[in-house]
Amino acid sequence: MVEFDYIVIGAGSAGCVLADQLSKDAASTVLVLEAGGSDRSFWIRTPIGYGRTFFDPRINWMYETEVDPNTGSRKSYWPRGKVIGGSSSINALIYCRGMPGDFEDWEALGAAGWGWDTVRSHYEALETRVGEDGSSSGSGPLYVTNVRREIHPCNRHYFAMAREMGLPVTDDCNGPEPEGVTHYRITTRAGRRWSSADAFLKPALKRRNVKLVTNAMVERVDISGRRATGVSVLLAGGRQQFRARREVIVAAGAVNSPKLLQMSGIGPGELLNGMGIDIVHDNANVGGNLQDHLGINYYYKASEPTLNSMLSPWWGKLLQGMRYVLFKRGPLGLSVNQCGGFVRSRAELDRPDQQLYLNPVTYTTSPSNKRPIINPDPFAGFILSFQPSRPSSRGRIDIRSADPAAAPRIVPNYLSTQKDLDDVVAGGRLVQRMARTPAIRAFATQAMAPDIERFDDDAILEDFRQRCGSVFHPVSTCRMGNSEATAVVDHNLKVFGVEGLRVADASAFPNITSGNTNAPTIMLAHRAASLILQDRPRGPVPIQT
Incomplete structure (x- = not known):
């Protein structure tokens, strides 16, 4: 033995x-x-x-x-x-x-020694943080990369939207001011996972x-x-x-x-x-x-090119594939989730209650003989998405x-508390306000069904029940x-x-x-x-x- x-x-x-x-x-x-x-x-x-x-x-x-x-x-x-x-x-x-409050909650629930100050020191020991100019800080084995220079230019509309709404904008959700709309850091090194x-x-x-x-x-x-x-x-x-x-x-x-x-x-x-x-x-x-976590996507056709325009046609796939193979650059070297962040659906809350995913792409899942394939749609489009951050x-x-x-046997028991139902409605109302900003009005030509702007609270919740998915x-x-x-x-x-x-x-x-x-x-x-x-x-x- x-x-x-x-x-x-x-x-x-x-x-x-x-x-x-x-x-x-x-x-x-x-x-x-x-x-x-x-x-x-x-x-x-x-x-x-x-x-x-x-x-x-x-x-x-x-x-x-x-x-x-x-x-x-x-x-x-x-x-x-x-x-x-x-x-x-x-x-x-x-x-x-x-x-940071997540880990203070851990300690309060009996996980002594797992508060923010302790866990932060472990994060810092783990990470090498790569800046958008290629410079690095930290000496950990896990590379966490700033890909701001590579994300699609249409993402600027999301940051304009945040400023119009009075939502905070932050450089890094892992930094000293983690709350706000941001471009996500990803675990890549030199363009590879x-x-x-x-x-x-x-x-x-x-x-x-x-x-x-x-x-x-x-x-x-x-x-x-x-x-x-x-x-x-x-x-x-x-x-x-x-x-x-x-x-x-x-x-x-x-x-x-x-x-x-x-x-x-x-x-x-x-x-x-x-x-x-x-x-x-x-x-x-x-x-x-x-x-x-449960999340939901709201789809829009766009007034300017998005990632769909680059990755839907066969020639676009070929071009971006060659770009990635030769230079490790372009959308193939990124996450499908480029922007988002942590925000409060209501100003009076004491911490963020929603995570956003703001993506310059829409896609469909197509059947195939072997397994379903996820493909970008053949028109310019984008997504507004939220997930309630702290389900109970x-x-x-x-x-x-x-x-x-x-x-x-997995029994998720989703949405079984009133708090979680309230958080869904709050997230839906937040997306409604996002969709009505001048920045998104200029970016969107059409809301693809269902159109959340037409929903009251009951409809927001019912649509979420029918379409939400695990994150x-x-x-x-x-x-x-x-x-x-x-x-x-x-x-x-x-x-x-x-x-x-x-x-x-x-x-x-x-x-x-x-x-x-x-x-x-x-x-x-x-x-x-x-x-x-x-x-x-x-x-x-x-x-x-």
Whole structure:
């Protein structure tokens, strides 16, 4: 049986960071297990390739939720990375630390030591910030790039709109004044996607004390008594067990981390009994407290060329493809989301309650023989979009069977609180005011149905129920807190009731941050590694059985 000091389950946004930080201790050995395979793909490396990986089952778990009665009795599609780098290899690249108040809320919910001043120091250690002139600051492995010079010129209308409305405009939502309309920073380096695997895992693999095993489906965490001792894994050649001298760290993401704990006997006792799984520790919070962001797009035909004009015709695709291949410049080197920011729907609020996405493109999803394809529309168009930043609704993720290959049951329970309904109406009213500004009136020739300007509050809410979609930010299914009465892990990310086991990914968020969750997930893993290393024993550690 092969033994390692640390076993990290998942080579995604968090797992790659853990592999890098833990292996800096030369006396420790680290095994990283990833269910997916290689990230060597043109569409992964190319930033706007997001649209091509969105429905690719080779690198994407392609989850679906249960039918949700609060969103038009529809299922929601949830892409999740099944590849080295995890969702950081297939996401839309936006890098948002979150609002400082998000982390003060974490600490208030029992995550002692996770306030803004602490987490900010980890962000600063992680990042190299690349300016629009190519200069850089910081010395971290994660490149966060200012692409202002590359974004489409029609974006100027959004900033004019903000000024006409009296909304703040900020240089950087990760800077000292994060509130306001901005152009988003993205995780690219020299025009290529810079995933968590690029920043952390690949440098770690140059060390002799790190081993990566791909296409490895972890069946369960092996637990003896009350201690995690290793993992059982399904590989192409059959089942294999690996032993952990020190700790097993689950970093499989907000969907698969609670699933794995439940498969290992840690979760709601009634559910586990029904699946024939021996109960190690009964904790109904495993899989509970699920949160996610919902967003909606409003489409407009434009009075001047937008990205559609560049990327819809075949010759435009060819031209921009050549430009990218030769120079790593142009729209293929950007996120589909170019501008947006965090704003207050009403001036009297004490913090931003909405995140905006202001995109110089409209698109349709077309069927194909293999998988749907996202294509820009054949006319100039743009999008106004909002997502309520801090939803309070909470859902659940639970296993359907004892089969490790079976997708879990995802019940999002969207829009189940009055606060969330009120936030939707507030966001819709904000977009109405945006659409009525002189800047947008000049930019838009026609609102594509449905036209939000015609809606009252009830219509805003009903349209949102029928058309909204996940922004793919699931969190909190193994949430951090004071005790197992409300949480799964403590403020050191240790699983309640089991020794030698931690969860370190977005599932541990006490609640959802205001914006995109990739940056705070990477930060959490970075701090998790420091906590783990602080606890490491000195000298040889015997396997406990």
